[in-house]
Amino acid sequence: MDTSTARRNILARIRAAQGREGEPSDAEREAAVDYLTRHPEGPRPELPGDLIERFIVEARKMATTVDTVDTMNDVPAAVQRYLVEHDLPVQAIAWQTLQDLAWADAGLEVEFRKPQDADKVGITGCFCATAETGTLVLLSGPQTYASAGLLPETHVAIVPASRIVAGHEEAFGLIRSERGELPRAVNFVSGPSRTGDIEQTIVLGAHGPYRVHAIVVRDA
Known part of the structure; x- marks a missing residue:
């Protein structure tokens, strides 16, 4: 539709x-x-000059686990290491924009399609990320399906360091300048899905992934 x-x-x-x-x-x-x-913008807190480190700190506060690698070529091995360390399946679905990476060489079975009920791991990139809140910004498209970061129990997101911006204001500014119109879905992901509706007890994975793992690529 x-x-x-x-x-x-x-x-x-x-x-x-x-x-x-x-x-x-x-x-x-x-x-x-x-x-x-x-x-005019409303009042905003001051941010340190190192947006990458601020993103990592804030993302971890939101229960996102974070790893860093030097280049995009290092990503498949980092994903495999994370999945094995947490006893998770090495089978995953991913955005089509990531199909040129050497996933099989890293021991991963990756299909580039939308997830189905049986898929446990989804791998995505991101349009950008915000340092102020440790948030991933994902835009939907024919090759960047929103469901890849919503349906699987584990969401692994690749975050180019050059795409980490200060806050939500900069993220929306980037969308306007690079895309013009908003796509079908714009998702701001701040850690695993959670709810505290029942006796104010936090439960992860209520409406989406149990786990969010960000891999920051410093030279991308």
């Missing part, structure tokens, strides 16, 4: 009810961009 078309149709009906054309004019778009450019 193309939800972007459905979204445009809904907005067009709202605009028609307001007595406006179905699609915004160039002037309206320019006014919106101007407002975003001039609108």
Whole structure:
């Protein structure tokens, strides 16, 4: 289902009810961009200069485990090491954007497709990550399916160090500058899924993965 078309149709009906054309004019778009450019940000905490280290610290606070490697070529071995150390399956599904890495050489069986119920490990990249909260930002697409980081019990995310930004404001700014329109799904992942609804006891894996493991690639 193309939800972007459905979204445009809904907005067009709202605009028609307001007595406006179905699609915004160039002037309206320019006014919106101007407002975003001039609108002052609210108060924010100061962040240290080393965004990578801040991301690692904050991610661990959210129960995300973190490893670092030097290059993308080191990723498959790091994933295999993590899975074996935690007695997890070495079979996984992954984004199609990751299929050029040497997974088989590292002893992993990786399929590049959307997950099914039996799949226990999902491997993704990320659009960017935020240092302020240790959050992964994932954008859906034909090769970057959102379900890969939501359905499997274990989510392994590859985080290029160059894509770690200060906060959510910078993340949304990056989406606007590089993608223009929002994709079908934008997921902000801050650690494993959890809930405290029952007697305020934290339970992991309530609505998604039990585990989130981030591999930070310093030269990517």
